[in-house]
Amino acid sequence: MLKAVILIGGPQKGTRFRPLSFEVPKPLFPVAGVPMLQHHIEACAKVPNMKEILLIGFYQPNEELTRFMFSAQQEFKISIRYLQEYAALGTGGGIYHFRDQILSGGPEAFFIMNADVCSEFPLLEMLNFQKEHGEPSSFVILGTTANRTQSMNYGCIVENQGTNEVLHYVEKPSTFVSDIINCGIYLFTPEIFQHIGAVFQKNQQDMLLDDLTNGNGWHRAEAIRLEQDIFTALAGQGKLYVYKTRAFWSQIKSAGSAIYASRLYLNQYHKTHPERLATNEDGGPRISGNVYIHPTANIDPTAVLGPNVSIGTGVTIGAGVRVRESIILHGATLQDHSCVLNCIVGWDSTIGKWARVEGTPSDPNPNDPYAKIDSETLFRDGKLTPSITILGCNVTIPAEVIILNSIVLPHKDLNRSFKNQIIL
Amino acid sequence: MLANMKALILVGGYGTRLRPLTLSVPKPLVEFANKPILLHQVEALVKAGVNHVILAVSYMSDLLEREMRVQEERLGIKISLSHEKEPLGTAGPLALARELLTDNEESFFVLNSDVICDFPFEDMLKFHRHHGREGTIVVTKVEEPSKYGVVVYEAENGRIHRFVEKPQVFVSNKINAGMYIFSPSMLKRIQLRPTSIEKEIFPSMAEENHLYAMELQGFWMDIGQPKDFLTGMCMYLQSVRQTAPDRLTTGPGFLGNVLVDPTAVIGKNCTIGPNVTIGAGVVLEDGVRIKRCTVLKGSRVRSHSWLESCIVGWSSSVGQWVRMENVTVLGEDVIVNDELYLNGANVLPHKSITDSVPEPRIIM
Numbered sequence: 001m002l003k004a005v006i007l008i009g010g011p012q013k014g015t016r017f018r019p020l021s022f023e024v025p026k027p028l029f030p031v032a033g034v035p036m037l038q039h040h041i042e043a044c045a046k047v048p049n050m051k052e053i054l055l056i057g058f059y060q061p062n063e064e065l066t067r068f069m070f071s072a073q074q075e076f077k078i079s080i081r082y083l084q085e086y087a088a089l090g091t092g093g094g095i096y097h098f099r100d101q102i103l104s105g106g107p108e109a110f111f112i113m114n115a116d117v118c119s120e121f122p123l124l125e126m127l128n129f130q131k132e133h134g135e136p137s138s139f140v141i142l143g144t145t146a147n148r149t150q151s152m153n154y155g156c157i158v159e160n161q162g163t164n165e166v167l168h169y170v171e172k173p174s175t176f177v178s179d180i181i182n183c184g185i186y187l188f189t190p191e192i193f194q195h196i197g198a199v200f201q202k203n204q205q206d207m208l209l210d211d212l213t214n215g216n217g218w219h220r221a222e223a224i225r226l227e228q229d230i231f232t233a234l235a236g237q238g239k240l241y242v243y244k245t246r247a248f249w250s251q252i253k254s255a256g257s258a259i260y261a262s263r264l265y266l267n268q269y270h271k272t273h274p275e276r277l278a279t280n281e282d283g284g285p286r287i288s289g290n291v292y293i294h295p296t297a298n299i300d301p302t303a304v305l306g307p308n309v310s311i312g313t314g315v316t317i318g319a320g321v322r323v324r325e326s327i328i329l330h331g332a333t334l335q336d337h338s339c340v341l342n343c344i345v346g347w348d349s350t351i352g353k354w355a356r357v358e359g360t361p362s363d364p365n366p367n368d369p370y371a372k373i374d375s376e377t378l379f380r381d382g383k384l385t386p387s388i389t390i391l392g393c394n395v396t397i398p399a400e401v402i403i404l405n406s407i408v409l410p411h412k413d414l415n416r417s418f419k420n421q422i423i424l
Numbered sequence: 425m426l427a428n429m430k431a432l433i434l435v436g437g438y439g440t441r442l443r444p445l446t447l448s449v450p451k452p453l454v455e456f457a458n459k460p461i462l463l464h465q466v467e468a469l470v471k472a473g474v475n476h477v478i479l480a481v482s483y484m485s486d487l488l489e490r491e492m493r494v495q496e497e498r499l500g501i502k503i504s505l506s507h508e509k510e511p512l513g514t515a516g517p518l519a520l521a522r523e524l525l526t527d528n529e530e531s532f533f534v535l536n537s538d539v540i541c542d543f544p545f546e547d548m549l550k551f552h553r554h555h556g557r558e559g560t561i562v563v564t565k566v567e568e569p570s571k572y573g574v575v576v577y578e579a580e581n582g583r584i585h586r587f588v589e590k591p592q593v594f595v596s597n598k599i600n601a602g603m604y605i606f607s608p609s610m611l612k613r614i615q616l617r618p619t620s621i622e623k624e625i626f627p628s629m630a631e632e633n634h635l636y637a638m639e640l641q642g643f644w645m646d647i648g649q650p651k652d653f654l655t656g657m658c659m660y661l662q663s664v665r666q667t668a669p670d671r672l673t674t675g676p677g678f679l680g681n682v683l684v685d686p687t688a689v690i691g692k693n694c695t696i697g698p699n700v701t702i703g704a705g706v707v708l709e710d711g712v713r714i715k716r717c718t719v720l721k722g723s724r725v726r727s728h729s730w731l732e733s734c735i736v737g738w739s740s741s742v743g744q745w746v747r748m749e750n751v752t753v754l755g756e757d758v759i760v761n762d763e764l765y766l767n768g769a770n771v772l773p774h775k776s777i778t779d780s781v782p783e784p785r786i787i788m
Contacts, residue, residue: 171558318695320711322745322763336693337711337728339745354713355728356747358765371532397677400713400730400749404782419782 001051002127003102003110004044006037007091010058016254019392021407024077025059027070027115032260032265033276033292033310035068040113042272043121045076052079054102056094057115058087071153092224096196103190112226114184119262120247120268126187126341133164139164139234142185143242144249147370148176154268154372155182155227158235159242163244166240178369180242182227183249192230193240199229250373255344256362256388257373259325263308267288278305285317294330318353325361335399343389346410351391352399359388360405367370384420429549430476431469432506432521433462434514437482441649444755444772445720447738450485452537455720456702458685459662465535465543466495466503472545474533475501478524482508498562513595515621521576526608535633536602536623538648540656540661541640548605551638555581558610558634561626563598564644572578572599573622584630584637593599601640604700610634650735650753650770655719674721691727709744710711726762735772750784 008027016028028035037055044053059065061084069080083098095102095112102110109130111123117279122142130140143157156177158168170177203221224230233424234240248264251257267290269276278284278291285299289307293299299316305311305323312330317323320337331348334340342359351357364371389403392410397403404419439451448452452462466477479492484507484527492503506521518525518534525532531552533545544630552560561584563575574596577584588595600622613625629635637714643663661681664671673684673696680698682692688702691710696702700714703721703761711728729746737754738744743762752766753764755773760766764777768784771777775787 272549322728337730337745339728339747339763353726354728356730356745356765400732402749404765 001105001107002050003048003054003105003107004040004050004251005054005056005095005102005110005112006040006076006115007094007112008037008055008057008059008115010088011060012058012088017209017258018255019407020255020258020344020390022410023061024392025063027055027057029258030310030312030329032262032269033253033294033312036118036252036258037068037115038072039118040115040121040259041072041076041078043081043119044111045078047123047127051083051105051107052109052383054098055080055082056085057082058085058089060084067235067403088223090223090225090229092196092199092226092230093222095222096193096200097222099193099196101275103193107190109187109189112186112188115325116252117184118252118264119183120246120248120249121185122245122247123187125194126185126190126243129164129241130418132189133241135238137189137191138238139240140187140242141231142183142187142249143180143244144183144242144246145179145370146181146369146372148179150370150372150374150380151179152176153374155231156180157182157242159244164241164243165238166231166235166242169227169235170238171225171227171232172189180244182231183245186226191333195230195234195288196226199224199233203231219367238339254362254387255390258344258371259308259327259342259361259388260363262292262310262327263290263325265312266287266292266308279316288324300336308338312347329393343391345390346393346395348393349391349395349397351397352401354400355397356404356405357389357391357397357401358402360386362387385421427532428475428476428528429472429532430478430525430560431474431535432478432480432515432518432525432577433465433535433537433780435479435481435537437511439648442653444753444770445650445735446596448738448756448773451487451648452479452486453491455703456540456720457563457654457657457664457718458684459702460491461540461647462537463495464540466501468500468543468545469533471534472543472549474545476504476524477501478504478506478521480506480508480521482511500629511618511619512616513620515614515619515625516617518611518621519616519619521609525611529608531605531607534604534606536646538646539602539644540647540660541601541644542667543603544549544638544640548603548638551582551636552607555583555636557607559604559606559626559629559635560638562601563604563637564601564640565597565601567597569594569597569599573597573609575637582638584626584635586630598637598639601644601747602646605759623640651751654699654718654733654736654751657701658716661699661701685721697737703738705764737771754782 027037044218073080155171157180158178163396249263252261278287278293285303291306292310294313296313297311299317302319303317303321308325309323310327314331316333318336321334322339326343328345332345333350335353337354339356342361386405390407392409395408396413401417406418406421408423438444453460488539496503525655552592573589575598576596635710643659647653647656673682674787682697682700684702685704687704688706694712699716701718706719709727714731716729717734719736720738722748723736732749734748734752738756740758742760745763748766750768752769754771757774758771759776765780769781771787
């Protein structure tokens with residue numbers, strides 16, 4: 001049997017996702033209409049013999065997470081449990097800490113995946129690849145090709161081109177190493193814990209030699225990063241292989257990348273969930289391209305939506321409204337004639353008549369098949385980088401103003417136009 | 425009122441300050457509140473008894489000549505074009521037109537062509553005859569006199585003492601409004617060469633007690649550049665509200681002073697105004713919001729767009745969900761694609777705009 005572990009992080013992580021992560025744990029932020037994590041869970045549930053999905057992170061147990069797990073268990077008929085780390089233990093430390101839970105029931109292999117990736121999740125392909133490569137207990141990293149410059153922002157993998165064995169692994173190098181990058185999705189056998197255990201033992205010894213009085217020493221020994229601490233050491237040992245996928249893949253670090261990820265998933269719905277894509281119907285709004293509309297949303301037939309629009313529960317969209325490349329979260333209201341482009345409109349926010357709320361997309365270069373979305377910095381040369389516009393929860397935009405390339409923190413009533421600003 | 429009066433209008437050159445509009449149409453023919461700028465002046469002059477208008481132009485335009493022939497016919501007056509071979513400033517053109525201006529002994533008007541106001545020509549003539557000296561200039565009150573040249577004159581009779589350029593301490597808040605009436609004898613002061621009437625002729629006239637100031641009542645604006653064109657339009661429409669409110673359109677969907685040509689078509693759920701002028705044959709589709717704008721003849725604004733402080737040039741087309749603001753001026757036959765944002769864009773004629781202009785700039 002098989003298991004899957006999804007690393008969901010915790011509230012101190014994902015700051016680039018603010019102000020949206022104030023309201024909801026980032027892994028539950030809706031991408032293409034469903035929580036980010038649900039895409040992972042759906043993919044796992046499709047794998048034959050998948051018995052259990054474990055979420056590991058350091059969020060306090062909370063209602064949203066509990067509710068999500070409950071409904072996902074119902075929907076996908078699979079056991080889902082949350083295991084809370086006592087502190088951020090890193091990608092390796094977390095699974096090592098909960099190794100007994102992962103190994104209970106005796107899985108012959110298990111997937112590890114980061115919550116903040118958007119992927120087609122070629123899990124069956126990874127299983128088949130593992131059977132065909134190396135010894136039965138080898139480990140597999142999902143890899144994809146990036147362009148030379150962007151590769152250096154990721155974990156870089158050098159492979160043996162004949163065997164696909166990982167010969168060298170380096171995380172975010174400062175010079176070019178390889179254009180094959182780590183997708184943050186792995187297939188391990190239980191033997192991985194021997195390797196993590198070895199690092200843990202070594203950390204413990206170092207710590208004893210180092211400083212006996214340090215109070216958080218245990219934490220230091222247990223904080224282990226899979227990438228730097230494990231893969232780097234395993235490379236070239238005949239244990240670690242890379243399965244390269246041509247399927248879509250993106251990180252979801254910044255809020256801007258959520259819009260890009262939504263586009264990728266909405267496009268995938270043509271194959272996986274055509275029922276989730278809105279169509280042009282009599283008495284309905286005009287749909288252009290891929291659009292997700294929650295059935296509880298109330299949309300005027302003169303509105304024009306798409307491409308790449310996701311409309312959440314209970315959203316109200318008035319007459320003559322235009323929405324493109326945006327995510328509208330639940331309870332928001334877009335009044336007549338307003339125009340929303342490249343935005344995330346927060347929960348219960350209101351946009352007045354004829355208001356224009358617009359951002360600048362940070363899409364990957366469309367002419368480079370290997371380009372990834374840049375996880376841009378908020379400021380460049382002391383100026384706010386033009387990015388998508390984000391309205392936090394319960395923001396009110398008055399009629400007829402323009403909000404351009406701005407981030408509005410929750411519960412603000414704006415009274416005029418703003419451009420290129422963070423509004424506290 | 426006596427007939428046989430003459431007026432000289434200083435039209436001048438290419439009207440570069442009002443580009444991109446003046447790249448397609450000579451400035452005097454650009455419609456202000458749905459009527460060519462020049463006709464606002466000419467019609468007021470005709471009403472005051474002028475039957476010969478001389479346009480001092482420094483470049484010839486077939487369009488202007490043809491249009492003036494039409495207006496001669498319509499108004500039953502004579503319109504001459506006095507062509508400067510080289511720019512002669514604000515006084516030189518009077519010397520060039522000397523023969524036309526002196527074929528009788530009557531006083532004559534001289535106007536800058538960019539001025540819009542309730543033209544007080546009859547009052548000027550009365551005032552001028554009353555003091556009996558060589559010249560009268562109309563002055564208007566401004567809020568910040570330090571930006572202008574001001575006129576210092578006697579409050580009781582209007583006799584001008586002196587002119588002060590950009591005064592640093594307050595001496596007067598009245599400036600030259602660009603409208604004069606002169607007796608023919610004044611022409612002996614001007615030679616046929618480039619000369620500034622304000623700097624070279626008026627000071628000596630004032631010194632000899634030959635120049636009087638008459639204060640203008642009501643609004644005044646130099647509409648020579650787009651920003652002031654729009655401000656002047658707001659003032660003009662307010663004056664229409666007081667003098668001829670029937671010319672303005674009111675009712676559901678209209679706010680404040682709005683002037684709409686009867687051939688314009690306006691869609692459902694639009695909100696128009698305040699301070700909007702819609703020209704002949706213009707189409708505003710459904711759900712358009714427009715305020716403080718001039719939309720010139722034959723243009724179309726498509727659904728759900730939002731316009732403030734813009735001039736939309738002739739036969740232009742503004743797409744759906746476009747936002748234009750901050751003195752955006754579209755030249756003739758400009759196409760703005762759907763969903764764009766234009767902030768202070770100056771767009772030359774026959775351009776198709778496919779990208780937003782988030783900061784003011786010129787689109788060649």
